Amino acid sequence: MNRLNKTFRILTFTLAASDTLSANGAFFGDPPDDHHPWAVHDQNRPLPPVVTPAAKLGQPPSDAIVLFDGTEASFHENWRHNRPADKREQNWIVIEGALQSMRGAGDLSSLAELGDCQLHIEWRAPTEIVGQGQGRGNSGVFFMGDMVEVQVLDNYENPTYADGTAGAVYGLMPPAANALRPSSEWQSYDIIFRRPIVREGVILDPGSLTVLQNGVVVQDNTPLEGGGGYKTRKPLDRIFPELGALMLQDHGNPVRFRNIWYRPLRPRALDGGSDGRLSKESTLAKRSEIAAELRQHARSLEAQEKVLRLLESLKYEEDADTRAEADDLIELYVAKLKKIAPHEMEVEKSQVLSLDEALQYMHRYRLIQDDYPMRTFFNDFAIEHGWKKAK
């Protein structure tokens, strides 16, 4: 109820701030259908959460989960070595505000488990340029443990195979461009990761990666299939988990990382989300939920306000009791109108027009019958009193 109350407060404010009587909002845009639980411009649709962007692009916005902020503390709080202590030659280190891969340390995993997310990460190849091809400044940003790698490589003026260059979905898709800065400079990745969704052997969504390398789009909604690997193309026959660690690779080169943060993405429609084109089943479930909230809210209202809320609920879900209750209240109001002296009628103008607007809308979208008598009554009544022009 709190969320709805807030919506209604906004609605009331909109009404008060507007001069036009048709700014009700409840009977306005195309109504819900089989795949959209809300009407167009629906005032009952929850407003997006407020996020305060960082003062500087690339820094974490207010809702980001920071995995590394340059401090020893954030390294120890958020990361673990994959390789057991007795099997590693050394550990990753924090140096000059960056996290550095060390030869023989093995891969590093976040303690946080990430699902679909927006990830920001910056990296820098060793300033001393050593090696060539895949041997120069090689590391990687892996999602879901080791399932998919976005390649990290110093291939600035260092050719190697295309699907192994920086920004490649390794082994699967080369980046659309090589937007690397020179070897000694920091590079940034902004990555949008959507995991594949496979249920009961059916690929519902192959998943995708979108990658911006130094602000340049290098992967654009690239389907993941099963991910790639060294010399291998993996079919999408593995079950991807809903959540998994972010992994940084030790490929033997002292690559540095900094400013690592992510934001979970809103769920896709087929993943339980309510935005996007929903299945008919999910749409009807959501419409039913919205209608129930509106009927509940109607209980706290009286007279015409109550009628309007009840009628509004019918946009989302048919309900015989609600319709009967609205009809009764409308009939009571009509009886009241008939007793009002003509010189006192002006105060009823906005109520009459609101009901007229609602009923005309419902008629337009076949939510009431053609011969519903009250629609004609309010239309004629409004015209008679000069509140509405005859069409």
Ligand code: MG
């Ligand atoms: Mg790599």
